Amino acid sequence: MEPTTSQKILDVAQLLVGAGGYNGFSYADISDAIGIRKASIHHHFPTKSELVAVLVEQYAQRARAGLSSLRESGMSPLEQLQAYLNYWQACIRDSAEPFCICAMLAAEMQMLPEDVASGVRAHFRHLTEWLVSVLEAGVAEGQFRLDRSSEEEAQILMASVHGAMLSARALANPELFPAVVEPQIARLRA
Incomplete structure (x- = not known):
C-alpha cells in the first residue's frame, strides 16, 4: 500500500530531524525531497511545530510498542x-536509524516549541520507566545488582546509550556504541 502524502512528509521529516534537528530543515527541504509544493505540506501540517509534534508522537508510539513487545516477549x-x-x-x-530523534531534539530543548518539547519529555519519561x-x-530475578537506585541506574x-550514539555518529565509528554500552551492562550484571 502506497504511503499517504502525510506519511511521506513525516518520513522525510524524520530523516531530516535525525540529520540536523528541529532547526536543521525547512518545508522547502521536504518539498524538494518528495516533489510537492510547500503549500501542500502546509495543508497537512500548518506549522513546523505541528509537523514535528506529530512526528515525535508517532516515533514515541513506535518506541512504546517496541518496548512493550520486549516486556511481553x-x-x-x-x-x-x-x-x-x-x-x-x-x-x-546499518545507518537505518543512526540516532534517536527524541535525543536529537532534546539537544535543542530550550529552543523547541512547547508541544514538541513536551512530546520529547514524555518519550524520555516512558523510556526511563521501561528501563526502571x-x-x-x-x-x-538475581540478574542485576544495582549500585544506585533503579531510577538513577536507568538514567545512567x-x-x-544516547552518548554512545553521539560518539559513534561524531566519529563515524559504529563500534564505539558497543564499546560504551557493554561495560555498563557488565557493571549491572549480578
Missing part, C-alpha cells in the same frame, strides 16, 4: 535490555 530482563541495545547497535551499524522496570525485574544507562 518472555525474555529475561537481561535479554530484554540486550535486545534494546542490539536494536540501536544494528541501526547505527527491566532493572527492578532483573534485581528480583539511558545517558550511556
Whole structure:
C-alpha cells in the first residue's frame, strides 16, 4: 500500500530531524525531497511545530510498542535490555536509524516549541520507566545488582546509550556504541 502524502512528509521529516534537528530543515527541504509544493505540506501540517509534534508522537508510539513487545516477549530482563541495545547497535551499524530523534531534539530543548518539547519529555519519561522496570525485574530475578537506585541506574544507562550514539555518529565509528554500552551492562550484571 502506497504511503499517504502525510506519511511521506513525516518520513522525510524524520530523516531530516535525525540529520540536523528541529532547526536543521525547512518545508522547502521536504518539498524538494518528495516533489510537492510547500503549500501542500502546509495543508497537512500548518506549522513546523505541528509537523514535528506529530512526528515525535508517532516515533514515541513506535518506541512504546517496541518496548512493550520486549516486556511481553518472555525474555529475561537481561535479554530484554540486550535486545534494546542490539536494536540501536544494528541501526547505527546499518545507518537505518543512526540516532534517536527524541535525543536529537532534546539537544535543542530550550529552543523547541512547547508541544514538541513536551512530546520529547514524555518519550524520555516512558523510556526511563521501561528501563526502571527491566532493572527492578532483573534485581528480583538475581540478574542485576544495582549500585544506585533503579531510577538513577536507568538514567545512567539511558545517558550511556544516547552518548554512545553521539560518539559513534561524531566519529563515524559504529563500534564505539558497543564499546560504551557493554561495560555498563557488565557493571549491572549480578
